[in-house]
Amino acid sequence: MTGAFAEADVALRGVTKSFGPVVAVDDLTLEIPRGIFLSLLGPSGCGKTTTLRLIAGFEQPSQGDIFIRGQRVNLVPAYRRDFSMVFQNFALFPHMTVANNVAFGLRMRRLPRDEREARVRETLALVHLAGFEDRYPRQLSGGQQQRVALARAIVVRPAVLLLDEPLGSLDRKLREEMQVELRQLQQEIGITTVFVTHDQEEALTLSDRVAIMNGGKIEQIATPRELYERPATDFVANFLGVSNIFDGRVAGRDGEDALITIGPIQVRVPWEAGLEMGGPIRVAVRPEKIRLGPHDEKEGLPARVRHVIYLGATTHFYLEGPEGQSLVVHVQNISPDTAPWTPGDEVSCHLEPKSVFVLRKG
Amino acid sequence: MEWVRCFTRNRWAWALVLPPLLFFLAFFVGPLLYLFFVSLHVESQTELYGSRLTLDNYLRVAGDPFYLLIIRRTLTAGLAVSGLSLLIGYPVALTMVRMPASRRSVFLMVLLFPLMVSNVIRAYGWIAILGRRGVVNNLLRDGGLIQAPLPLLYSVETVVVGLLTILLPYMIICLVNALLTVDRTLEEAAQALGAGPLRTFLHVTLPLSTPGIASGLLLVFLLTLSAYVTVQLLGGPQSKMLVGLVYDAVMTFIWPRAAALAFILLGISLGVTTLMLKGLRPQRVQGQG
Amino acid sequence: MRKESWALRMVDLLALLIILGPIAIVMLVSFSPSDFFAFPPRGLSLRWFREFFNLPSMRGAYLLSLEVALAASILATVLGTLASLFLARRRGAVVGVLNALFLSPLVFPTIIIGVALLLFFRRVGMPILPGLILAHVLIGTPYCIRSVLTSLQAFDVSLEEAGQSLGASPVRTFFLITLPLIRPGLLCGWLFAFIVSFGELNTALFLTGPGVTTLPIEIFAYLQFQGSQLVIAAASTLQICLIIVLVLTIERLVGLSSIVR
Numbered sequence: 031m032t033g034a035f036a037e038a039d040v041a042l043r044g045v046t047k048s049f050g051p052v053v054a055v056d057d058l059t060l061e062i063p064r065g066i067f068l069s070l071l072g073p074s075g076c077g078k079t080t081t082l083r084l085i086a087g088f089e090q091p092s093q094g095d096i097f098i099r100g101q102r103v104n105l106v107p108a109y110r111r112d113f114s115m116v117f118q119n120f121a122l123f124p125h126m127t128v129a130n131n132v133a134f135g136l137r138m139r140r141l142p143r144d145e146r147e148a149r150v151r152e153t154l155a156l157v158h159l160a161g162f163e164d165r166y167p168r169q170l171s172g173g174q175q176q177r178v179a180l181a182r183a184i185v186v187r188p189a190v191l192l193l194d195e196p197l198g199s200l201d202r203k204l205r206e207e208m209q210v211e212l213r214q215l216q217q218e219i220g221i222t223t224v225f226v227t228h229d230q231e232e233a234l235t236l237s238d239r240v241a242i243m244n245g246g247k248i249e250q251i252a253t254p255r256e257l258y259e260r261p262a263t264d265f266v267a268n269f270l271g272v273s274n275i276f277d278g279r280v281a282g283r284d285g286e287d288a289l290i291t292i293g294p295i296q297v298r299v300p301w302e303a304g305l306e307m308g309g310p311i312r313v314a315v316r317p318e319k320i321r322l323g324p325h326d327e328k329e330g331l332p333a334r335v336r337h338v339i340y341l342g343a344t345t346h347f348y349l350e351g352p353e354g355q356s357l358v359v360h361v362q363n364i365s366p367d368t369a370p371w372t373p374g375d376e377v378s379c380h381l382e383p384k385s386v387f388v389l390r391k392g
Numbered sequence: 393m394e395w396v397r398c399f400t401r402n403r404w405a406w407a408l409v410l411p412p413l414l415f416f417l418a419f420f421v422g423p424l425l426y427l428f429f430v431s432l433h434v435e436s437q438t439e440l441y442g443s444r445l446t447l448d449n450y451l452r453v454a455g456d457p458f459y460l461l462i463i464r465r466t467l468t469a470g471l472a473v474s475g476l477s478l479l480i481g482y483p484v485a486l487t488m489v490r491m492p493a494s495r496r497s498v499f500l501m502v503l504l505f506p507l508m509v510s511n512v513i514r515a516y517g518w519i520a521i522l523g524r525r526g527v528v529n530n531l532l533r534d535g536g537l538i539q540a541p542l543p544l545l546y547s548v549e550t551v552v553v554g555l556l557t558i559l560l561p562y563m564i565i566c567l568v569n570a571l572l573t574v575d576r577t578l579e580e581a582a583q584a585l586g587a588g589p590l591r592t593f594l595h596v597t598l599p600l601s602t603p604g605i606a607s608g609l610l611l612v613f614l615l616t617l618s619a620y621v622t623v624q625l626l627g628g629p630q631s632k633m634l635v636g637l638v639y640d641a642v643m644t645f646i647w648p649r650a651a652a653l654a655f656i657l658l659g660i661s662l663g664v665t666t667l668m669l670k671g672l673r674p675q676r677v678q679g680q681g
Numbered sequence: 682m683r684k685e686s687w688a689l690r691m692v693d694l695l696a697l698l699i700i701l702g703p704i705a706i707v708m709l710v711s712f713s714p715s716d717f718f719a720f721p722p723r724g725l726s727l728r729w730f731r732e733f734f735n736l737p738s739m740r741g742a743y744l745l746s747l748e749v750a751l752a753a754s755i756l757a758t759v760l761g762t763l764a765s766l767f768l769a770r771r772r773g774a775v776v777g778v779l780n781a782l783f784l785s786p787l788v789f790p791t792i793i794i795g796v797a798l799l800l801f802f803r804r805v806g807m808p809i810l811p812g813l814i815l816a817h818v819l820i821g822t823p824y825c826i827r828s829v830l831t832s833l834q835a836f837d838v839s840l841e842e843a844g845q846s847l848g849a850s851p852v853r854t855f856f857l858i859t860l861p862l863i864r865p866g867l868l869c870g871w872l873f874a875f876i877v878s879f880g881e882l883n884t885a886l887f888l889t890g891p892g893v894t895t896l897p898i899e900i901f902a903y904l905q906f907q908g909s910q911l912v913i914a915a916a917s918t919l920q921i922c923l924i925i926v927l928v929l930t931i932e933r934l935v936g937l938s939s940i941v942r
Contacts, residue, residue: 088842109845121843186847199745353815404851412760419819423801433789440804448743470771483692501932506700508924510880510897516904517703520710527706557699618790621882621901635792644850654796663788
């Protein structure tokens with residue numbers, strides 16, 4: 031992740047947060063440029079919500095600094111930081127109308143009444159809730175409440191928008207609709223956004239960048255594509271989708287590529303510093319990047335089919351490789367006889383060139 | 393700079409709690425400590441208390457058979473009221489727990505209402521019933537069953553009955569609260585294992601309601617110790633209890649003696665509390681014992 | 682099984698009878714036209730109520746009880762709310778101790794509180810009326826704390842965080858967001874403190890004086906020195922009516938879940 035520090039809307043430097051003996055966030059450094067939609071993704075307990083709350087000011091870092099728009103905000107209390115937040119349970123004020131909810135932040139900023147009302151109307155229209163001004167939260171559906179929460183957060187035009195698993199309580203279809211709306215809105219307004227979720231698909235759908243977190247640290251930050259195609263660590267490779275992992279040896283170098291032997295076959299990966307000739311190396315391949323063919327002595331990795339699961343658009347094959355490793359291959363059912371194999375069959379696996387990636391520990 | 397932030401955040405919290413804390417220290421803890429302090433001095437004709445320290449005020453009570461009689465009577469009455477309120481209150485609590493929540497709410501209202509009526513009025517109710525010109529005597533006279541009115545008031549028994557009816561709602565509420573926390577499925581599990589209703593009650597429900605029994609007994613007993621007006625009105629001079637002695641001592645304004653009696657009353661309260669909690673061990677059920 | 686539930690029903694009835702019976706008798710007696718109670722009642726009369734309002738001592742006591750209850754309940758609500766805010770949000774051993782301290786007047790023998798305060802007020806020269814009010818504040822605060830604390834514990838903290846995220850300082854957050862939502866608990870606590878103060882005896886026994894008497898004390902004095910006069914019944918009925926009105930108000934405003942404890 032690049033970008034000069036001064037351009038970053040949000041920056042964390044060496045931030046650590048401990049709750050007693052538990053370290054929730056561990057020496058985290060993160061910079062988010064203006065206008066970027068960043069997701070914090072990871073299993074529960076990985077520190078993503080804590081990181082969000084540190085930016086918000088609801089938690090204080092045990093160590094390290096937090097900057098918003100270049101200003102160090104460690105000592106600035108939450109209500110004076112330039113951000114707004116959408117909460118998981120929406121946190122709409124039950125005793126206020128929709129209009130008053132949305133206007134709340136503007137009231138705090140002492141906007142005159144006419145301007146307040148105009149902006150509220152404008153923002154409600156933006157989230158497709160025009161005319162709902164006088165309703166109360168309890169009269170609204172989940173999706174509508176969600177939109178009011180969003181309107182309330184963006185009407186104040188903050189530097190940073192923070193969202194804490196805001197779509198978690200919506201049902202699937204609604205969630206997908208809201209994802210699209212949210213993304214469109216964010217791009218229209220251009221606000222720097224930090225989004226916390228444990229749902230991979232959601233993160234990949236919405237984000238410019240995704241930071242995968244584990245045990246209080248960031249395993250990798252990259253675009254969704256980079257994360258999937260070139261996961262930097264074991265954890266990322268296994269967290270996002272499935273990977274087939276092979277232990278191979280570095281056999282040689284050819285220009286920019288390293289030659290890796292895996293059993294009877296040889297594959298290429300981009301050469302990187304630190305690779306030892308003849309040394310062990312761990313590589314992986316995504317299940318959709320393996321092509322299955324009839325058993326061939328000369329080419330491909332031999333394997334035996336164990337299970338077949340038919341899923342309509344794809345068929346998943348579970349195989350056993352030459353050294354007993356478990357392999358997964360996803361085949362698109364382009365035609366009825368694309369993948370006619372059944373359990374017990376011997377096949378050959380052909381790994382797509384350029385699809386193999388190296389795994390680092392972690 | 394960490395400590396700066398710690399302090400600023402805590403400053404809010406302490407600003408919140410300081411007014412009530414100071415109030416309680418000034419008008420609760422302070423005066424009690426002062427009272428205890430005074431109880432350890434000799435008496436004085438001109439001042440609130442004399443200057444010499446002594447344990448006489450306490451020792452005098454411990455050695456005086458009159459005081460000991462009163463204390464015994466007070467403890468007996470307290471135990472009688474607590475025990476009876478438990479006996480009568482438990483079935484009522486059981487009934488209330490089995491009711492649907494809306495009905496139960498109504499019943500709770502009905503129970504809470506008398507607690508808000510001043511004790512003097514509730515005691516007066518018994519005077520109106522048991523007095524010489526009260527309901528019972530009038531009915532008996534009109535019915536020709538007696539000539540002269542029966543002296544139904546002014547006995548320890550009357551006091552016990554009066555206190556029982558006044559404090560019963562407290563017991564019921566404590567029991568209902570405890571019984572509500574007993575998981576119904578535990579009772580069902582017992583029945584699935586073959587225990588009939590009585591054995592389920594004895595082996596599952598009753599033991600699990602121990603915290604409620606403990607808090608109910610304690611509350612009723614402590615309130616009995618402190619119930620001056622009821623004892624005065626229904627017991628008369630021949631059924632004096634410890635609380636009456638405290639009042640009389642205070643009215644003489646011999647403060648050291650009055651203070652000592654007050655703390656003896658407090659001591660008995662604490663003693664019985666400790667014994668009851670040790671004996672019943674409600675924390676076993678609450679998961680800490 | 683049927684026999685068992687029959688027995689249970691009898692006990693229930695007995696309990697209700699002995700709890701409510703005396704109060705019902707008092708109310709009936711207060712409408713009696715004659716000097717004594719006759720059953721069945723030989724007619725209804727408001728004679729004793731008129732008598733009550735004609736007696737300056739009774740009138741005065743009733744008004745004073747109202748004044749004291751009002752002042753004490755308001756102060757108790759303020760102190761109780763402050764304490765509850767602290768107790769609801771903080772953790773630690775200190776909180777446990779303070780919780781016990783603030784709730785202790787509920788189980789502490791109130792007669793001893795009365796004695797201690799009498800001595801203390803004598804020593805510092807506290808005038809009677811303020812002293813009485815302070816005693817009732819002490820006794821009423823635990824009720825307020827219980828009620829407000831229940832409300833606060835059911836309160837969603839993320840609402841306060843939402844307020845702060847939109848720029849409201851902690852103080853404004855409290856007044857604009859928290860307070861409106863815990864108002865039922867506050868009102869309920871206030872009503873309890875009021876009712877308790879109005880009927881309170883054990884501290885008023887010591888802390889009242891010439892010219893400063895509460896209604897319960899006045900009734901008690903009457904009963905002790907002038908024997909049973911039916912004007913007492915009228916006074917009692919008036920207090921009971923006040924209670925009924927207030928209890929129905931609690932029910933209307935708040936419902937009962939917060940009262941059960």
